[in-house]
Amino acid sequence: MSLADLTGDLVSIPSHEDETAAGDFIEEWLRRETDASVRRDDAGNVIARKGTDTETLALVGHHDVVEPAESQIEAGGNEYIVERRDGRLYGRGTADMKGALAAAMLAFRDADPDGELVFASFVGEEVGGIGARHAVDRGFDPEYAVVGEGSTNYSGSDVTDVAVAHKGRRGSSIVASGTPAHASEADAGENAIYRATAAVDRVRDLEVPSVDVAGDTLEGRLTVTEIEGGSAMNVVPARCAVTVDERTVPGERADLERVEALEGITWTVDQDLPPMHCEDEAFAESVLEAADDAQDGRPELVTKPHATDAGWLSQAGTECVIYGPSEPGEAHTDDESVSITVLERCRETYRRIAEEWPTAR
Template identity: 65%
Template structure:
């Protein structure tokens, strides 16, 4: 089976509420088309997610993983037909929910895993996780169970960053820390505001603290990565004539490796407490040789394609604005890069699609790295 065929079959399987059926497809495909050791764990079992699918072949002291996820965000109505996902091809693209994020990359990784012959003394791993779209359920469970490859290529989108149609290699990405500020006061009649303590005023003071914070930033392999901090929601008060006793503020922070905004300063405001609700870790590749090896594979694949139809550029090391499962793996000690066919603006849209040429290109990249990298 070619990459496009596998991608088409996988994209057609609904996996926005329960991804067990998509996991079944991945597991059965590996058992049918490879002689690898295939396992399925219990990640997300209580929610019916079906567990992560992991396959291994080769053996040795160095392990390289090709990593993806087979869950997707809820589809647009136009992307569903008779209970399944609509999949079609046009203008050199595969169209459907999950084609870009990220079943297309999973298909490319499956075929590369099947065809690659890893070097002596190296283990090649394939992993497709559940629950990436809801905070890395599968990746966190895998890490907790001891999943710890030495190196990983995570197939999230990196195409079109340096130039249209060019598959780059991301050496870092931002994380996301979502926080809630709760301002407590005391209620009073609005005609006697001095009798109470206005929680909205306290929240406003905390918002001023957030507004004045400097954005975190760092540099990874010569690429600048800048974070951000923004207040995104505010809710408080109970009636037009009551001094509010409670107000909540939501803060979205895009984090960078090794840096966090000092949001704890908001608790210097009387009555304000700060709680972290979600903290998706950023990623920074910690091995320049590995990052360069994947970049060389990307350039070779792009050059081979451009020899037939000249393209617009040469792959580069880039940084991504979005959190991925690479953050969880890197946090646990795996050296990661991100390299995949999806382009900016394609994921999570009603017109989601992925370039068929980019799928084939990623297959070549993954196979090249799997057959050449031994640490």
């Protein structure tokens, strides 16, 4: 089976609301095509291992996708539409990230590793890394990992780069509490919206950390994205809630806790997707060398602006890089697609690094 055909088979399987069928396909393929030890954990993650139990390198992806557009679903809803034209595959999940997953499956099958090679496909990446967190909590701890999220065309056209860091995302809520009163006697109450706006002013004044990685500056960001409060035109509001989107960087966080020093304010973290930074330069350079050998372009070490499952692995102690076929602007779109040539490039890079690390040091 060709890489394009395997990708097409994976993409055609709906895995937006339920990843079970896609996980079944991956598990059955691995059992049929490899002699690896294959298991399915309680969350639905598919994990396969082969080679000697020394240093472990993992090829990591996920088989869930975001909700498809109607144009991406076959009549009846039993399959997603997959089309091949102009050297690309079109369909929900081609770029994010069943194409990379298929490339990793074939590389895992074909590689003859010097150490232990692991293939892992997680569930729930699109909804906060549910599968990755489940695996990490139960001892999934490879020393090294290549995560197949998009890194193509970051440094230039027709080049697949190696991302050595990415931002995280912390979403939080600021809730201001006040005392209701009739608006004609406003001084009898405490206006929760006024308290909330004081908290927003404090957020705007906070210093946001930044870090220099691979020649880039990853800058954190704080953005107030939602506000809700009040019950009627003539009532002093007793409650006002504000949502803050924070893009985090490896290392320090913005000191959002400072808003709680204001009267009537509570601050709650609703989601915290960790950033990633590969601190093992030898590993990053080895992946870069394998990537360079697999393509005509000259890949570079780069950074990504958004969170992936690499953040959960990195937080647990795994040295991670990101290398995958998706290009900026492809994931989650109604005409999502991936280059077949770049898929083959990724397959070859995955195979090379699987065979050359750790002996490449």
